[in-house]
Amino acid sequence: MNIAHHPDDATLASYAASCVELNFSQVLDMHIQHCCHCQQRINQAEQLGAALLNQMPEATIDPAVKANLFKLLDQPLDEKKSRAITKPDQQFERLPKYITNWEHTDPDQLPWKRMGPGVRYIPLASTRGKQFLLRIAPGTCLPAHGHQGNELTLVLSGSYSDEIGRFTPGCVADLDDRIDHQPIADRSEDCICLVASDAPLKFHGWAPRLFQSFFQI
Amino acid sequence: MLISRPKGSTSEAECAQLMVRITTERDREAFTRIYDLFAGKLKSFLLSRGASNAIADELLQAILLQVWEKPHLYNPCSGSLSTWLYRISRNRYIDHLRKNNLSDRHSPAEFVPDEPTVCSDDTPSSEDQQCIRDAIKRLPSRQAQVLYMSFYQGKTHSEIADACEMPLGSVKSSLRLAFEKLRTTMGEGS
Numbered sequence: 208m209n210i211a212h213h214p215d216d217a218t219l220a221s222y223a224a225s226c227v228e229l230n231f232s233q234v235l236d237m238h239i240q241h242c243c244h245c246q247q248r249i250n251q252a253e254q255l256g257a258a259l260l261n262q263m264p265e266a267t268i269d270p271a272v273k274a275n276l277f278k279l280l281d282q283p284l285d286e287k288k289s290r291a292i293t294k295p296d297q298q299f300e301r302l303p304k305y306i307t308n309w310e311h312t313d314p315d316q317l318p319w320k321r322m323g324p325g326v327r328y329i330p331l332a333s334t335r336g337k338q339f340l341l342r343i344a345p346g347t348c349l350p351a352h353g354h355q356g357n358e359l360t361l362v363l364s365g366s367y368s369d370e371i372g373r374f375t376p377g378c379v380a381d382l383d384d385r386i387d388h389q390p391i392a393d394r395s396e397d398c399i400c401l402v403a404s405d406a407p408l409k410f411h412g413w414a415p416r417l418f419q420s421f422f423q424i
Numbered sequence: 425m426l427i428s429r430p431k432g433s434t435s436e437a438e439c440a441q442l443m444v445r446i447t448t449e450r451d452r453e454a455f456t457r458i459y460d461l462f463a464g465k466l467k468s469f470l471l472s473r474g475a476s477n478a479i480a481d482e483l484l485q486a487i488l489l490q491v492w493e494k495p496h497l498y499n500p501c502s503g504s505l506s507t508w509l510y511r512i513s514r515n516r517y518i519d520h521l522r523k524n525n526l527s528d529r530h531s532p533a534e535f536v537p538d539e540p541t542v543c544s545d546d547t548p549s550s551e552d553q554q555c556i557r558d559a560i561k562r563l564p565s566r567q568a569q570v571l572y573m574s575f576y577q578g579k580t581h582s583e584i585a586d587a588c589e590m591p592l593g594s595v596k597s598s599l600r601l602a603f604e605k606l607r608t609t610m611g612e613g614s
Contacts (some may be wrong), residue, residue, distance in 0.1 A: 215596055215600060216599075216600045216603050216604065217581065217595075217596040217597070217598075217599035217600040217603065218581075218596070220574065220599055220600075220603045221574055221580065221581060221599070223514070224514070224574055224575045224578065225473055225514045225517055225518055225578065226473070226574055226578045226579060226580050227580060228580060229521065229522070232518070248607075250503075251603075251607050251610055252603065253503075253507050253510055253511050253514075254503065254504075254507050254556070254610060255556060255575070255603070255606050255610075256507075256510045256514070256575055257503075257504060257506035257507040257509070257510040258506070258556040258557055259560075259575045259576065260465055260466070260469055260506055260509070260510050261465065261506055262557065263465045263468040263469060263472075263576070264464075264465075264468055265463075265464025265465055265467075265468060266464050266465075266467035266468040266471055266480070267464070268463055268464060268467055268481070268484070269481070272481045272484075272485070273459070273463070275485070276459075276485050276488055276489070277452075277456075279485070279489060280452065280455070280489075280492055301522065356582060356592065357581060357582065357592065383581075383592045383593045383596060384591055384592045384593050385591070385592075385593035386593075405582060406582075
């Protein structure tokens with residue numbers, strides 16, 4: 208896959224340091240698994256993290272905790288597992304399979320909701336911040352907008368262009384409060400993106416601002 | 425302030441040897457040595473990410489049991505033991521968030537680690553890691569601050585922007601520049 212646009216190195220560094228919110232890390236997971244460039248960056252960030260780990264002050268560990276660990280070393284693996292996990296696994300919030308398995312998904316079978324002319328969306332569960340699929344009809348121009356926080360947009364299929372460049376499948380737009388843009392879907396097919404954000408968009412026109420209050424984006 | 429490692433301290437090569445002893449001989453003494461070198465630092469890392477004391481202890485136990493049960497998964501050719509442990513800890517913490525449907529991090533504000541410490545005689549190190557630490561000392565203060573808040577305090581870009589009253593874009597620029605300089609130090613400039 209030829210990927211022209213990657214997450215900012217700052218975002219990759221924070222991902223490697225496990226300090227990005229879950230909705231962002233899920234978008235990053237999907238990009239990174241196909242991107243050697245970002246895998247290399249993360250490997251470097253992990254080396255940096257390790258160098259800094261070695262400088263961390265040592266937290267106090269209760270001697271009973273240490274004793275318990277050493278007691279577990281001699282126990283059979285199954286018993287260790289049952290003792291080591293004190294909380295039962297729960298159904299955890301993950302991306303639906305139709306997204307993680309996108310190449311086998313028929314987008315027309317999904318429950319799209321209409322957002323505006325040529326624009327549909329599917330809201331996804333996210334405790335903090337927003338996460339949704341966005342489907343833009345060929346040639347549709349989104350309203351010009353800026354960002355009040357972070358936004359990561361991963362193109363799943365189709366393509367769009369804006370002031371930054373042309374975004375094709377696998378590309379990530381890593382946007383923040385410095386960036387105003389007006390994406391236009393290319394004319395060949397619907398452009399479908401996975402979007403995560405932590406603050407509402409900043410629309411410049413009154414009409415999109417009105418829609419924004421309905422769709423909470 | 426950092427100081428050079430004195431001769432005789434634990435090197436990454438020695439750490440790799442300890443792992444070989446665990447793999448081939450199930451050597452508890454070698455495991456104890458790994459525990460003494462890393463357990464306190466790994467717990468610090470988990471606390472700085474927002475884990476409670478009890479959860480940090482639980483995750484630490486799982487991380488170290490993985491070292492004991494699957495030492496063969498560590499390949500010294502693909503990186504230092506510190507990097508491997510860092511990666512395991514990071515992944516364990518993320519798994520913990522996801523499995524418990526916490527969905528997002530707790531605020532790391534309750535645990536704020538001290539400033540980086542002077543390397544002790546026992547601090548595992550390699551030339552690369554020492555170069556990185558030297559390079560961090562040369563970073564402009566803003567970049568060093570953002571790097572510190574990200575890697576030590578586990579703060580997101582937005583949390584750093586709020587804490588420092590900086591625009592979000594400036595936080596990312598500072599972190600990107602810091603990372604770029606440190607990558608150059610690691611021998612990969614672009």
